[in-house]
Amino acid sequence: MSRRLPEAAAGTGCLRHRRSDTILAIRGALYPLSDNPYWLASVQLLDGIGAGIFGALFLLAVADLTHGTGHFNISQGEGATATGLGGALSTAVACLIIVRAGDSAAFLFLAAIAGAGLIGFCVMMPETLRKPEINRDDVEKRSQALTHSRRKIGQA
16 A cells, blocks of 8 residues: 555545544444533534545545556545445434334434444555555655656756
């Protein structure tokens, strides 16, 4: 993974992506704890933070996974489709659970699904669990190549 992206960015998108999934799972578990409007607004802030991180870093994860394959656009579309289907299905499932077991059960069930997704993400993308190693020789070679190409452009 660190060979595909610059060393400073390699794997960090996926690492932050995992953090957004954690925030969303925690948010789902916090909703049923109180019906105080201030509490609910505070928990809703977590939803905005998690969704913002997810939305911004989803593209980095797709770019990292599809680098050099020519499949970025189709992979981005598949991810967006899966996200849309998940949003639609979660609403339908939550409605069924609310009717049979109440609001708290629905929020806890959806938080459990988010937690399962987080665990699956950590298992299927273990490279996000460690920081990328920076090979100083590679950085120096890239820097020299960039300097050389800039000189060529300046001479032309």
